[in-house]
Amino acid sequence: MMSAVNDAEFNERLQAIIASHADQEGPLLPILHSVQAEWGYVPEEAQPILASALGMTRAEVYGVVSFYHDFRDHPAAPHVLRLCRAEACQSMGADELADQVREALGIDWHETTADGKITLEPVFCLGLCASCPSAQLDQRLVGRASLEKVRRWAEGVRA
């Protein structure tokens, strides 16, 4: 995939991010979070630049990016819906809710709706285990989640 951004500008923004973490010990994870906040994913083009800035090999940087579930190698849809799949939520019907939501959205885990608006991701515990099942749509947390609630919030962001 071609980078959507102009090379010089990309480099400049990336260097600014690296510089903003200059006085941190072990800065790679904070940098990767900032990169993902900036572009919505960790562009492959960023990896060699990060490697040389931090005195690491490209393979090492790739190894780190690929180890963590949070870092994406391609952009997600503008909205991300996460459904908790962990045990406490399962005890309150999280599996059934996931089936219903997948059917309603017409997608499976990690897929994006046909209109390109919402990506569905599993998550293992949001720390809302006393008000299960739990979901999260972008920054919005949803406790005591139901198909209606999830659908209402999802329709809100799709409109």
Add this chain to the structure above:
Amino acid sequence: MKIFVPIDAAARAVGSDEVAVELGAALKRRGVDATIVRNGTRGMIWLEPLVEVEKDGVRYGFGPVDEADVDALAGLIAEGKVDGHALSLGPVEELPWMKGQQRLTFARVGVIDPVSVADYEAHGGLAGLRRAIEIGPEAIVNEVMESGLRGRGGAGFPTAIKWKTVAGAPGPQKYIVCNADEGDSGSFADRMLMEGDPLCLIEGMAIAGVATGATQGYCYIRSEYPDAIRAMNDAIADARRYGMLGQSVLGSDYAYDMEVRVGAGAYVCGEETSLLNSLEGKRGIVRAKPPIPALEGFMGRPTVVNNVLSLGAVPWIIENGGAAYGALGIGRSKGTIPIQIAGNVKYGGLFEAAFGMSLGHIVNEIGGGTATGRPVKAVQVGGPLGAYIPVENFDVAFGYEELATKEGLLGHAGISVFDDTADMLKLSRFAMEFCAVESCGKCTPCRIGSIRGVETIDRIAQGEEEMIPVLTDLCNTMKWGSLCALGGFAPFPVMSALTHFPDDFRGRSAPRKEAAE
């Protein structure tokens, strides 16, 4: 007039932000002069959003408040009333859930405004740190030793011994690392403390710094907790302004400062050596021990790694003395434990009490049984690596060694309740699948064994009962051949399910829906 509407993520997830905004507007329309404080949660999650109205120094509760209830509530408040509403709960401190607790670590959570250092201090904050500075490193470690405090992150290692090792280790730079990765399903105490009383954790970490000579701290918070990350960052900035952190902690000769680091969605990074690698900007691979982190931790330097709740207990211990803390509890489980009651339970939330209550009392009396009203089938204590404990074993006392006698794990003291519709085969499969997804990849039994485990359970689900001994063998291989507790303990939920609920594994020739997927 002061009105409290929680800002805790669990309250926000059921609409407390909307309630706060609309209640503010409705009161304004009525000309009521009220300040809305966004407090932490009291821990009675089934009552959230729980609105509290202060009158003559007593806080009266209403909950769970829906947006639709706000107008009537505002009308009541405007008339100067604090009860007489369908959602009235009376004085919050008098509710049985609150009265039954011994809140030491969580004393201020839900009570104070979490972003106010003044409020923190007015409610006893900083007393521990002040005394720590006065008595010095050796006496601090002795108090913690006397308290009997053990790691609340799962392994139960005595906190004082860890601190003593770091204090005695040579090196110009030492660290305090707070493990706020809280990945266990059924757990939310770390989150609740960081959101409801972040200064308590900062104070505990600063005391650890004074005790060990560590001048820099990191709080590693999982990325799934954006609210806690924000609360901690804000509180650290406040603490710096106040002089609680920095070159001279509260004007003393001790220096200590800290920063928040955010995880990236890897459960295994809750394991302390994996966490240290992650902090250093590496893959979260588990390190073999020795060397122990206390001697060669972050950047190869002496490092204390402690859970949020271990560190959060420290200010109280130093203020009130280790003996007072150690007088509570049973056996080798001293002090209080913030129990998190979760899942399919009527009254879910956080209940801090001395160790020693029976599991049955916690689930049935405090938790009120299941939310669905069906019989309890089992509970999982201690997160995804904890055993499923059947109702027959509910007489077990809540403590580290006591739970171990039932092959159970205290873990992070989260309890997930399941009713009789739970399919234990499916939950076993989940345990193996989770281990496969989250394995750091270092050991074959964990990485490959868990995948085999999923396949084997799928065959049992197809009716191949002869695969049950294969599953048992596999579990044994994982238990003994794994470097850390992810691969080593994932067999516990599986084996406990198999042992206590064999019927869920036998006679499954007619594939159930989930198995056929």
